[in-house]
Amino acid sequence: MPWTITELADLAEVSRRTVRHYNAIGLLAPPTRRPNGYKLYDDAHLTRLLQIKRLRGLGFTLARITDLQDGAVEPIEAVRSLDAELAGTVERLRTARAELRAILRDGTSTDLPTGFDPTALGDQLSEADRSFVVVMSRVLGPEPRRAYADLLRNPPNDPASREFEHLRPDAGERTRRDLVDRMVPVVRNIHATFPALREMHAGSPHGAGFAKASIESTKRDLYNAAQCHVMRDIAAALA
Amino acid sequence: MPWTITELADLAEVSRRTVRHYNAIGLLAPPTRRPNGYKLYDDAHLTRLLQIKRLRGLGFTLARITDLQDGAVEPIEAVRSLDAELAGTVERLRTARAELRAILRDGTSTDLPTGFDPTALGDQLSEADRSFVVVMSRVLGPEPRRAYADLLRNPPNDPASREFEHLRPDAGERTRRDLVDRMVPVVRNIHATFPALREMHAGSPHGAGFAKASIESTKRDLYNAAQCHVMRDIAAALA
DNA sequence: TTGCTCCTCACGTCACGTGAGGTGGC
DNA sequence: TTGCTCCTCACGTCACGTGAGGTGGC
Numbered sequence: 001m002p003w004t005i006t007e008l009a010d011l012a013e014v015s016r017r018t019v020r021h022y023n024a025i026g027l028l029a030p031p032t033r034r035p036n037g038y039k040l041y042d043d044a045h046l047t048r049l050l051q052i053k054r055l056r057g058l059g060f061t062l063a064r065i066t067d068l069q070d071g072a073v074e075p076i077e078a079v080r081s082l083d084a085e086l087a088g089t090v091e092r093l094r095t096a097r098a099e100l101r102a103i104l105r106d107g108t109s110t111d112l113p114t115g116f117d118p119t120a121l122g123d124q125l126s127e128a129d130r131s132f133v134v135v136m137s138r139v140l141g142p143e144p145r146r147a148y149a150d151l152l153r154n155p156p157n158d159p160a161s162r163e164f165e166h167l168r169p170d171a172g173e174r175t176r177r178d179l180v181d182r183m184v185p186v187v188r189n190i191h192a193t194f195p196a197l198r199e200m201h202a203g204s205p206h207g208a209g210f211a212k213a214s215i216e217s218t219k220r221d222l223y224n225a226a227q228c229h230v231m232r233d234i235a236a237a238l239a
Numbered sequence: 240m241p242w243t244i245t246e247l248a249d250l251a252e253v254s255r256r257t258v259r260h261y262n263a264i265g266l267l268a269p270p271t272r273r274p275n276g277y278k279l280y281d282d283a284h285l286t287r288l289l290q291i292k293r294l295r296g297l298g299f300t301l302a303r304i305t306d307l308q309d310g311a312v313e314p315i316e317a318v319r320s321l322d323a324e325l326a327g328t329v330e331r332l333r334t335a336r337a338e339l340r341a342i343l344r345d346g347t348s349t350d351l352p353t354g355f356d357p358t359a360l361g362d363q364l365s366e367a368d369r370s371f372v373v374v375m376s377r378v379l380g381p382e383p384r385r386a387y388a389d390l391l392r393n394p395p396n397d398p399a400s401r402e403f404e405h406l407r408p409d410a411g412e413r414t415r416r417d418l419v420d421r422m423v424p425v426v427r428n429i430h431a432t433f434p435a436l437r438e439m440h441a442g443s444p445h446g447a448g449f450a451k452a453s454i455e456s457t458k459r460d461l462y463n464a465a466q467c468h469v470m471r472d473i474a475a476a477l478a
Numbered sequence: 479t480t481g482c483t484c485c486t487c488a489c490g491t492c493a494c495g496t497g498a499g500g501t502g503g504c
Numbered sequence: 505t506t507g508c509t510c511c512t513c514a515c516g517t518c519a520c521g522t523g524a525g526g527t528g529g530c
Contacts, residue, residue: 002456003453004509004510005509005510005511006509006510007445007449010445011377011378011445012377015494015495016510017493017494017495017496018493018494020494020511020512021493021494025493036501036502036503036510036511037501037502037510037511037512038502038509038510038511039510039511042456042457042460043370043371043373043374043456043457043460043461044370044460046373046374046377047369047370047373047374050373050377056493057335058335058338058339059332059335061492061493062492062493062494063492076343076346079339079342079343080343082339083336083339083340083343086332086335086336086339087336089332090329090332090333090336093298093325093328093329093332094329096296096297096298096325097322097325097326097329099297100297100318100321100322100325101322103318104315104318104319104322107315130286131282131283131286132282134282134285134286134289135282135285135286138250138251138285138289139250206246206249206250210246214242217241217281217282218281218282221281221282221283222282243483243484244483244484244485245483245484254520254521255484256519256520256521256522257519257520259485259486259520260519260520264519275484275485275527275528275529276484276485276486276527276528277483277484277485277528278484278485295519300518300519301518301519301520302518
């Protein structure tokens with residue numbers, strides 16, 4: 001009394017579909033058939049099926065198991081390389097878990113690029129600022145990037161900068177010019193402290209022109225007309 | 240100057256296909272279009288894309304990320320459950336690696352069911368015996384199964400059993416009867432030591448009849464005609 | 479005119495899960 | 505006759521990869 005597919009599947013504790021699949025791809029030898037077409041499996045199928053199940057449980061792919069069956073790969077080599085692969089996977093999962101736990105601990109999803117310490121300045125950055133930082137971090141060359149990160153760690157805590165943050169879009173020319181006059185020395189100071197920022201577009205991975213245009217359009221996206229105007233005027237005054 | 244798909248993909252270090260995929264499933268907002276249909280992305284797309292990339296790197300599925308975006312799940316809950324899931328995965332991989340290292344160490348692929356210690360008896364079992372053990376372990380109830388495993392750990396080391404192993408298929412009646420006569424006391428002894436084996440089919444998970452038929456047909460598969468004949472005669476003598 | 483980029487299908491991947499539609503066995 | 509099992513397609517899953525075929529931009 002050989003076994004039906006359900007009996008075989010039950011004995012091996014796999015699904016019937018799994019048995020059919022292994023048949024279809026030739027991993028399990030074709031069973032004999034009853035006159036009506038029903039498949040009949042024997043003990044050789046069972047042992048083979050259990051072997052496949054075990055190998056799958058260890059992490060081998062069906063293709064790998066086929067290779068092992070055909071003698072196309074050395075078992076020891078296959079085991080060794082799978083072990084190495086699993087080691088890599090475990091490592092990646094561990095670091096991912098460490099990050100997840102950090103998120104749970106801090107309650108925040110530290111989404112700023114590395115080098116821009118989020119816990120130090122995360123709270124004081126507006127949404128617009130965060131977006132801007134992200135773009136800068138992707139568009140700048142390494143030198144200006146570092147300088148910019150340093151600047152963000154020690155932001156100029158002056159009244160003019162704070163006023164700039166809340167500048168109304170419809171601010172008049174006098175208001176703007178007054179603000180520009182007070183911010184120019186601040187920016188000059190920044191440039192003295194972080195000289196790399198004077199040539200902000202130098203070394204950009206996609207070219208200075210691309211960096212400049214990207215930053216320009218991001219500014220227009222994130223800051224209002226008056227703020228953009230003020231930034232242009234400051235740049236002109238410093239040129 | 241907003242970005243083309245290639246520029247966006249390069250800035251985020253993902254493939255263009257990935258960007259298109261996120262657009263297609265609505266994970267990334269539809270970009271604006273140039274008159275010719277070319278897509279144009281801005282800083283909002285970039286920050287979103289980087290956020291998705293980060294979440295993916297942590298192990299979130301795109302569906303989960305969509306839920307998070309829609310506010311359909313609590314971020315903390317999502318993080319907690321992902322962490323638990325990853326913990327489980329890490330554990331499974333660790334045990335798999337331990338098995339892999341055991342295989343590398345022993346040079347063998349310990350494919351016998353648990354309870355049937357392979358290192359103790361692996362070498363002395365023939366291929367047929369191994370198959371038979373596998374079937375028995377799947378077909379017997381817990382009690383006979385344990386008894387059978389115990390028996391295999393302490394096999395009867397008598398000349399008759401070894402002779403049985405090498406019995407030729409065309410062995411004559413006299414040879415067979417002689418062998419039966421010498422094996423009956425051995426088997427009687429086994430039954431005395433492991434009483435559960437006297438009711439071998441008791442408690443079989445798929446029924447006694449199924450177990451009996453399965454074992455019977457496996458015997459015919461693995462042992463030759465003379466050996467089957469001998470086994471039948473021994474059973475008859477013991478009944 | 480020639481490459482290069484862009485676009486939209488649409489199939490392939492991996493190991494099966496899950497019906498769909500039809501037939502044999504008690 | 506009624507469930508139950510069996511069979512063979514064949515689509516769906518997941519996150520894209522990889523062309524295929526056609527068009528715009530320098």
